Amino acid sequence: MRRSRIRRLSVALTVTTATVFSAVPALADAPSPTDARVASPVDAARAAAFAHSSATGVARGEDLQPVAVMSDPDGKQHVRFTRTVRGVAVLGGDLVIHLDRRGGYLGVTRAASRAVKPTLSEPQLTAAQAEKKATRAVHGTPSGTALVVDIRDGSSALAYQVRVTGATTGGSASKTVVVDAVTGRIRSSTPNGDGFISPSLAETLRKRGEAAHPKTGIASAAAGGAAVAKPAAAAYPKAAKGTGRSLLAGKVSMTTTQTARKSFLLKDPTFWGSETRDANGQELKHFELGTAFTSTSNKWGNGKTSDRASAAVDAQYGITKTLDFYKKTFARNGINDDRTAAHGMVHFGEEVGNAFWDSGCACMQYGDGDDTFTAPLVALDVTGHELTHGVVDATAKLEPTRTDIFGTQYGEPGALNESLADIFGSGVEFATNNPDNPPNYLVGEKLGLAQTFLRRLDHPSLDKLERTIDYWSAPVYDAEVHAGSGVSSHAFYLLAEGSGKKRIGTVDYDSPTYDGKKVTGIGRDKALAIFYRALTRYMVSTTDFHDARIATLNAAKDLYGEQSTEYKTVDRAWAAVNVTAANAPAPRVAPAANGH
Missing domain, CATH: 1.10.390.10 (Neutral Protease Domain 2)
Structure with a gap:
């Protein structure tokens, strides 16, 4: 499952070369599409968005914040934007402007299905009052609040977006709650934890009295992983070739970081320092608080849960193989395509029968299991699934309607x-x-x-x-x-x-x-x-x-x-799955959250 989270109004511009720039100031007024100063893809796309406002829904007085620029081999450009009104983020206002190789407008893909003009009104609730309503709804502690304009349901409403941690309702310890700033109604409440096991599945298994018992242990000789060439007397730290005995993937080759003659970290320098650590049974929210896995032999795990490193082998193997898949298949350099590390924390919490992607700490979190799932959920496709939620979060940011x-x-x-x-x-x-x-x-x-x-x-x-x-x-x-x-x-x-x-x-x-x-x-x-x-x-x-x-x-x-x-x-x-142009539904208003 995915997570949505409160995002800064200032964002980085990411391009296909993975160069990350500081935030580009948005323009309060529409630039002329014929202005000689309009040269970059971002400027050309912004100008096109205003020039074709009937199609894009963007009007004067609104700002466009660039998120990513994607370039095609034939020269076409695709620029992804979020919208703001006088510095206030617009939920449901994201769009992609498509340009030809000369910077001419080709079309738009937009989240708002109808022309909704984001408007700002005076909030009737204070931020503190909104936080109180949010925490009362999900029973937690507010950890960040921002004023937003919500147009996701086909109308414009001023609202507060409240991040709540330590939530005790709804199967996730963190939620993003959107509270109407005029009426106080809860407009949406989204878990911030990407749990592989959904609350409904866990409940179904409990009702059936069914438990999952994966087969763990070493099954064959070493699999996967290319050998790392041994450099001649290189200075530390450096890449090293190690082996791991996993719970579910057999004996695997791993690239680790050698920090001294007989000192190794479970950290892969070939994938931007991606690393797996031990959460020691705590629900840590920051990767840096985890304990690093170290070895004197560069051999990790024993294929059984008796060795805490065994689950870490699966996690690190899954993370690096997922990054390798995206890099080799799509030339994508990391989850955010910016050459930053992906992290994992095993032994996360107590009696946690789940695995999560948390984009807040850019890390995977793997529990050790519970009465239903009796072993760590560290399978390769679990990690591939969850890290893909990170990729979706970095691109389209697909969200549930309620x-x-x-x-x-x-x-x-x-x-x-x-x-x-x-x-x-x-x-x-x-x-x-x-x-x-x-x-x-x-x-x-x-x-x-x-x-x-x-x-x-x-x-x-x-x-x-x-x-x-x-x-x-x-x-x-x-x-x-x-x-x-x-x-x-x-x-x-x-x-x-x-x-x-x-x-x-x-x-x-x-x-x-x-x-x-x-x-x-x-x-x-x-x-x-x-x-x-x-x-x-x-x-x-x-x-x-x-x-x-x-x-x-x-x-x-x-x-x-x-x-x-x-x-x-x-x-x-x-x-063949009954999705056709002929049966496309008319634009709909999303159901209210939590029955409101």
């Missing part, structure tokens, strides 16, 4: 987020190709569930735990996010592998279609390229399944052409 008092999330944008995490998580498995963790289109097959998997992409409804959905229908708009994720996951599988019976590796698949018509796949590599490009260029925080169809069609057109087999197969794959 969250109930138990922390269960609903809505198509959130379901799409979960689906992308499953899609790219399986991509990590295929790229890693570890015989002790064979790649497949199953999710959570290492958890030890009686069902033998948590979700699967080829035929989602075979999952009876989360009741995942095969095809789109109107009620999917408000489906639980993991259940709803099946729609786009199924479309991806059909795009990659096609319909019908198929054996891939050690798994048999049989993927149905809504209309009973055959789909012939284009291959996993092309399908991944299309979905990644759609995510980074054509998706925004409110993208639903019909929007995702358009996004992937645009991506396929960019990559392969509008008359290509790939483009036509994208259209066919979505039709």
Whole structure:
């Protein structure tokens, strides 16, 4: 599951070369699109946004804050913005401006589905009063409050965005609560913890009296990881080749940091210092507070939970393999594409049967298990799934439309987020190709569930735990996010592998279609390229399944052409899960949070 979090109004500009710049001041007034000073992609895109205000929804008096600039080989540019009004952030105001190679306007992808003019009014509540309402709703302590304009539900409302830590409702210890600054109504309440195990799944397993028992231990010889060339008498610290005995991935090669002749850290300098530490049974919110894993031999773990380093081997292996997948497959340098480290903390908390991505500390957090999940959730696809939430958070920031008092999330944008995490998580498995963790289109097959998997992409409804959905229908708009994720996951599988019976590796698949018509796949590599490009260029925080169809069609057109087999197969794959241009719903108002 994803998290949303209070963000600074000042943001960094990230470009495809991974150079990070200081925040670029937004312009209070629209620049002329013919102004000679408009030269950079950001300036050209900002000028185009104002010049084409009827399409973009951007009006004078608003500011555009650049988030990322993406450049294509053919010279086209895509500039992602957030909006502010007199310095106040606009929730649901994110957009991407598309430019041709000369800086001319091509189009826009925008979160606000209708023309909503963000307005500022006088708040009737103080920040302290809003914090009191937020903490009363989720039972915690406020740790940051900002005034915002919320246009996510199709109208404009002044609100306070309150981050609450230590929350005791809804399955997450941290939440972001949006409180209407005029009425005091709770507009939304979103967990800030990306838990792999949802509150509804945990409750289903408890009601069934079912526990998950993963098989752990060493199964084969060393797998994965390229040898690091031994430099001649290099100064410390330096990269070193080590080996790890994991709980779930077998014996693996690892790149570590050597700090002295017989001193090593579980820290990979080849991936920007990505590191795993020990949380020592505490729910630490800052990675620096964790205890570093060290070794005198550069051998880590024993394949059993009796050695605290064993879970750390799985975590570090999963983190670096995920980063390696994104780097080699998409030339993405880290979660935020800025060459910064990703971190992991194992032995997180007490009786925690879950794993989380926390973008606040840019780290994974792995519990040791509980009565239901009896071992650490450190499987490769778990890490690939959760770190992909980080990638989504750094790009489209897909968010659920609502969250109930138990922390269960609903809505198509959130379901799409979960689906992308499953899609790219399986991509990590295929790229890693570890015989002790064979790649497949199953999710959570290492958890030890009686069902033998948590979700699967080829035929989602075979999952009876989360009741995942095969095809789109109107009620999917408000489906639980993991259940709803099946729609786009199924479309991806059909795009990659096609319909019908198929054996891939050690798994048999049989993927149905809504209309009973055959789909012939284009291959996993092309399908991944299309979905990644759609995510980074054509998706925004409110993208639903019909929007995702358009996004992937645009991506396929960019990559392969509008008359290509790939483009036509994208259209066919979505039709096969009942997502078509003909049944696209009219813009809707999102349900109120928590029944309000």
